[in-house]
Amino acid sequence: MAEEHATKQFIRNAARRLFAERGYNAVSMRDIAGAIGKQPGGIYNHFPSxxxxxxxxxxxxxxxxxxxxxxxxxxxxxxxxxxxxxxxxxxxxxxxxxxxxxxxxxxxxxxxxxxxxxxxxxxxxxxxxxxxxxxxxxxxxxxxxxxxxxxxxxxxxxxxxxxxxxxxxxxxxxxxxxxxxxxxxxxxxxxxxxxxxxx
Amino acid sequence: MAEEHATKQFIRNAARRLFAERGYNAVSMRDIAGAIGKQPGGIYNHFPSxxxxxxxxxxxxxxxxxxxxxxxxxxxxxxxxxxxxxxxxxxxxxxxxxxxxxxxxxxxxxxxxxxxxxxxxxxxxxxxxxxxxxxxxxxxxxxxxxxxxxxxxxxxxxxxxxxxxxxxxxxxxxxxxxxxxxxxxxxxxxxxxxxxxxx
DNA sequence: GTCTATACCCTGATAGAC
DNA sequence: GTCTATCAGGGTATAGAC
The missing domain is CATH 1.10.357.10 (Tetracycline Repressor, domain 2)
Structure with missing residues (x-):
């Protein structure tokens, strides 16, 4: 929990906002990636699912x-x-x-x-x-x-x-x-x- | 509202239970059809979407x-x-x-x-x-x-x-x-x- | 009204180059 | 760590035979 890549926190923030807005099932990994200007595959470097x-x-x-x-x-x-x-x-x-x-x-x-x-x-x-x-x-x-x-x-x-x-x-x-x-x-x-x- | 096909009410009942259980976005038309023993396409005879x-x-x-x-x-x-x-x-x-x-x-x-x-x-x-x-x-x-x-x-x-x-x-x-x-x-x-x- | 078959798109997740 | 490319599966909805 000491040092964490900044992207991981960006993912958390984007996911939090999107899940709250549309609901977990209505949000795709592509949505989250798009919200932080990254590619979908890259999210799996920080969260396994x-x-x-x-x-x-x-x-x-x-x-x-x-x-x-x-x-x-x-x-x-x-x-x-x-x-x-x-x-x-x-x-x-x-x-x-x-x-x-x-x-x-x-x-x-x-x-x-x-x-x-x-x-x-x-x-x-x-x-x-x-x-x-x-x-x-x-x-x-x-x-x-x-x-x-x-x-x-x-x-x-x-x-x-x-x-x-x-x-x-x-x-x-x-x-x-x-x-x-x-x-x-x-x-x-x-x-x-x-x-x-x-x- | 006078006479309505029985299937329409079956669809309502199945959808109500499934939506409540899993959430709207987690339920598919295939799920609803399966719950009443019908085929997915048939639902569109009773509801347009x-x-x-x-x-x-x-x-x-x-x-x-x-x-x-x-x-x-x-x-x-x-x-x-x-x-x-x-x-x-x-x-x-x-x-x-x-x-x-x-x-x-x-x-x-x-x-x-x-x-x-x-x-x-x-x-x-x-x-x-x-x-x-x-x-x-x-x-x-x-x-x-x-x-x-x-x-x-x-x-x-x-x-x-x-x-x-x-x-x-x-x-x-x-x-x-x-x-x-x-x-x-x-x-x-x-x-x-x-x-x-x-x- | 119900079926089979399918079009077309989006999903989560993975592989491998860089 | 990020990218591109892609896989296999499942999504809503439609077409057309019966």
């Missing part, structure tokens, strides 16, 4: 998602932890729209080996949120029926950010994050007053 | 979604309307997982004409939810900052049901709907006590 590029992108995204939303969580009460999680998660989503889009649109484009690898990391991420919800439920801070269902409901809600955010340049990331913090906290029964309003 | 099959499926789904979640809304207060919307929406999602999956995974597989047609119907659906939220906000029943953001947050959350529901045979549709009613109502600041717990 098209599938490998997809797995590489998803893997890297999950690593950075963990670093943004899970790793820096404070070791305090569930409310503060959930709020910090939402902020980190939304920030990562807004800053990496293509990766997020690929992450949950192209899961079924993964073949057996890659799928196992990616799902394992995904499950760890979801488990971290579930743990926060369970802690809050146990302490009486949160109100909901089923932690597993609620964790998925929250992740689905937050995942939707990137589906529409790129079309809506109107709101600033901070405002969007604020809205989601309120929506999530209220969804677990915690009252929350947004510092700013509307805008 | 593969793209037409996709538009047909999405169009029909939106019509039924409207009938399930929007049309039967009571003309009462926003809280009751929102609750009824969530129940109708979740019921439709759970009963039509393949259609829902296609509806939001294959938007980008639509070509220009079909895209305009489908987006128009989609926007009308989203606008109906937005109207409920605005009414509730105006009357003081709901608490959130931005109706447009919150409408999308709710639809994203509800849309997530089908992403995982098929893997989780554990909970009954009624229980799942109950969880989502609570999550949505609480997300707009309305307290809600679920009739049943956990399970």
């Amino acid at each position: 098209k599938q490998t590029i997809l797995v590489d992108l998803m893997e890297e995204n999950l690593t950075r998602a963990h670093a943004a939303a899970i790793a820096p969580l404070p070791d305090t009460d569930p409310v503060a932890r959930l709020e910090a999680f939402v902020r980190g998660h939304v920030k990562h989503n807004i800053e990496n729209p293509d990766d997020i889009f690929i992450a949950y649109m192209e899961l079924r484009s993964l073949e057996a080996e890659g799928a196992a690898q990616i799902m394992s990391k995904r499950n760890a991420y979801e488990a971290a949120l579930r743990a926060i919800l369970r802690d809050g439920q146990k302490s009486g801070a949160f109100t909901f029926a089923d932690p597993a269902i609620h964790a998925r409901a929250i992740l689905s809600m937050l995942g939707g950010v990137t589906v529409w955010y790129r079309d809506t340049g109107a709101q600033s990331p901070a405002v969007v994050a604020e809205n989601y913090v309120q929506a999530v906290l209220q969804s677990v029964g915690v009252p929350y007053s947004a510092p700013t309003k509307g805008q | 593969k793209q037409t099959i996709l538009v047909d499926l999405m169009e029909e789904n939106l019509t039924r979604a409207h009938a399930a979640a929007i049309a039967p809304l009571p003309d009462t207060d926003p809280v009751a309307r929102l609750e009824a919307f969530v129940r109708g929406h979740v019921k439709h999602n759970i009963e039509n997982p393949d259609d829902i999956f296609i509806a939001y995974m294959e938007l980008r597989s639509l070509e220009a004409e079909g895209a305009a047609q489908i987006m128009s119907k989609r926007n009308a659906y989203e606008a109906a939810l937005r109207a409920i939220l605005r009414d509730g906000q105006k009357s003081g029943a709901f608490t959130f900052a931005d109706p447009a953001i919150h409408a999308r947050a709710i639809l994203s959350m509800l849309g997530g049901v089908t992403v995982w529901y098929r893997d989780t045979g554990a909970q009954s549709p009624a229980v799942v709907a109950e969880n989502y009613v609570q999550a949505v109502l609480q997300s707009v600041g309305v307290p809600y006590s679920a009739p049943t717990k956990g399970q």
Whole structure:
């Protein structure tokens, strides 16, 4: 991971943008090569297959998602932890729209080996949120029926950010994050007053 | 729409299942024909192109979604309307997982004409939810900052049901709907006590 | 309406010169 | 590491017999 040919990163960047725009199956190796001004055959000097590029992108995204939303969580009460999680998660989503889009649109484009690898990391991420919800439920801070269902409901809600955010340049990331913090906290029964309003 | 060849419906059913399973671009006309025990060329007696099959499926789904979640809304207060919307929406999602999956995974597989047609119907659906939220906000029943953001947050959350529901045979549709009613109502600041717990 | 046969193009991947 | 050239297979769609 020390020194890497610049072309390899160009391939990653082009593939990320194209996969997000058109979908994995609608993008050809010729498309990727054309986007970086190279010939199709040359890509195989850096990745052994098209599938490998997809797995590489998803893997890297999950690593950075963990670093943004899970790793820096404070070791305090569930409310503060959930709020910090939402902020980190939304920030990562807004800053990496293509990766997020690929992450949950192209899961079924993964073949057996890659799928196992990616799902394992995904499950760890979801488990971290579930743990926060369970802690809050146990302490009486949160109100909901089923932690597993609620964790998925929250992740689905937050995942939707990137589906529409790129079309809506109107709101600033901070405002969007604020809205989601309120929506999530209220969804677990915690009252929350947004510092700013509307805008 | 009166009398239609049975094969046309077989094609629809096979395409729906295959598109949902593998994605539009990963499914070939040969696959669809094979699934109904016919020859690829014969499909063109019923649909002029593969793209037409996709538009047909999405169009029909939106019509039924409207009938399930929007049309039967009571003309009462926003809280009751929102609750009824969530129940109708979740019921439709759970009963039509393949259609829902296609509806939001294959938007980008639509070509220009079909895209305009489908987006128009989609926007009308989203606008109906937005109207409920605005009414509730105006009357003081709901608490959130931005109706447009919150409408999308709710639809994203509800849309997530089908992403995982098929893997989780554990909970009954009624229980799942109950969880989502609570999550949505609480997300707009309305307290809600679920009739049943956990399970 | 369904079949067989096929046109024509694009796909992922490889071989080998430079 | 990049290029040119190419392979084998599969893609959508069409033509024409029955």
